Amino acid sequence: MEPSLTSDDPRLASYLQWLTIEKGRSRATIEAYQRDVTRLLDWLGPRGIDLNSLVESDLEAFTNELRSRGLSESSVARSVASMRGWLRFLAGEGVIEADPGERLHASTRSRSLPKPLGEDEVARLLDSISVESPLGLRDLALLELLYGTGARVSEVVTLNLEDLDFDEELVRLMGKGSKQRLVPMGSSLARALKSYLSTRGRSQLLGARRNNRVFLNARGGSISRQGIDLIIDKRALDARIDRSRISAHVFRHSCATHMLAHGADIRIVQELLGHASIATTQIYTAVAITSLKREYENAHPRAHD
Structure with missing residues (x-):
């Protein structure tokens, strides 16, 4: 059974360690990545979505949720970059079968959200x-x-x-x-x-x-x-x-x-x-x-x- 998604997910910890040791990212960058991915995990967990069933439309829904919370476009773009980096790492390590974030871009803003009629x-x-x-x-x-x-x-x-x-x-x-x-x-x-x-x-x-x-x-x-x-x-x-x-x-x-x-x-x-x-x-x-x-x-x- 796949482990439940929580903010202390060991798969996030291994990614942050890799960013620190292998990529030499700064402490501020690591903290930003951790914050962004944790926000995603906190959103996925209560919805019962595990990483191997995660699809691009889930990620788009999450980015639209970020916008509804009032995050700026630059913050959303950074979150998208963080999510893509983490999912690419997990796919490369064989932790997940496919990378659902491969085609995700910050420009997906409201692609599925035309303004409804009153x-x-x-x-x-x-x-x-x-x-x-x-x-x-x-x-x-x-x-x-x-x-x-x-x-x-x-x-x-x-x-x-x-x-x-x-x-x-x-x-x-x-x-x-x-x-x-x-x-x-x-x-x-x-x-x-x-x-x-x-x-x-x-x-x-x-x-x-x-x-x-x-x-x-x-x-x-x-x-x-x-x-x-x-x-x-x-x-x-x-x-x-x-x-x-x-x-x-x-x-x-x-x-x-x-x-x-x-x-x-x-x-x-x-x-x-x-x-x-x-x-x-x-x-x-x-x-x-x-x-x-x-x-x-x-x-x-x-x-x-």
């Missing part, structure tokens, strides 16, 4: 869609699905009719690596889907064709990623929301961030999004906390002196 913006966007046409019914159901389930765009374009279970109020999504998961179908989503699947919606788009995909284009064919982008473009314009701020992936981020802000358990959100590692989901916690702080600063009468 809850009021989501409501404005959805409320602005007219459902007097088949395309309007489709677009509302599509955006309700993106926001309501946190689905990836690849999961939406491959969604089939049999993946919708209205009796149990569940949607079956086919995620990365062909892994299936079931996600709840909220009342707003269920209502939008039923309206779209009625004779006024999807049937009008399908015509005499045969197609098992849920979402169709105007010609009755399967919708594409590019088609979804165009829908989001149009609906953002109609709702007067900056198009550069919105994408299918932003709906996924917004779903996770809003759920965590309202008290959802992080492991439930992990299941919903289909994340293999909970560390990836913890990125959204940092976003939710940042939003909470901003709202507090704006609203609380004693937030400022």
Whole structure:
């Protein structure tokens, strides 16, 4: 069994000794490396992540956590350098099977963190869609699905009719690596889907064709990623929301961030999004906390002196 991760991990001690004896690093440098790696160990330990299961996305989540704590970019860059040095040493010594920090750079800042939409913006966007046409019914159901389930765009374009279970109020999504998961179908989503699947919606788009995909284009064919982008473009314009701020992936981020802000358990959100590692989901916690702080600063009468 791999030893548990703690700040007095002997694998850190051997690395610091190597830096001192073999590399001749100064005392101040050694202390900085120790501080940086200890911070990582203290973060990994409670999350049950051992070194041989550590992956790049875990390290990215940790660096985003550092930023959420208010560390400067120079401090984050130094921490990344410390982590990479330690993991490279462990891989070279055969202590771990692979080096998960090999491709990690400080520039990974917020690569997975586009700014989520506000809850009021989501409501404005959805409320602005007219459902007097088949395309309007489709677009509302599509955006309700993106926001309501946190689905990836690849999961939406491959969604089939049999993946919708209205009796149990569940949607079956086919995620990365062909892994299936079931996600709840909220009342707003269920209502939008039923309206779209009625004779006024999807049937009008399908015509005499045969197609098992849920979402169709105007010609009755399967919708594409590019088609979804165009829908989001149009609906953002109609709702007067900056198009550069919105994408299918932003709906996924917004779903996770809003759920965590309202008290959802992080492991439930992990299941919903289909994340293999909970560390990836913890990125959204940092976003939710940042939003909470901003709202507090704006609203609380004693937030400022």
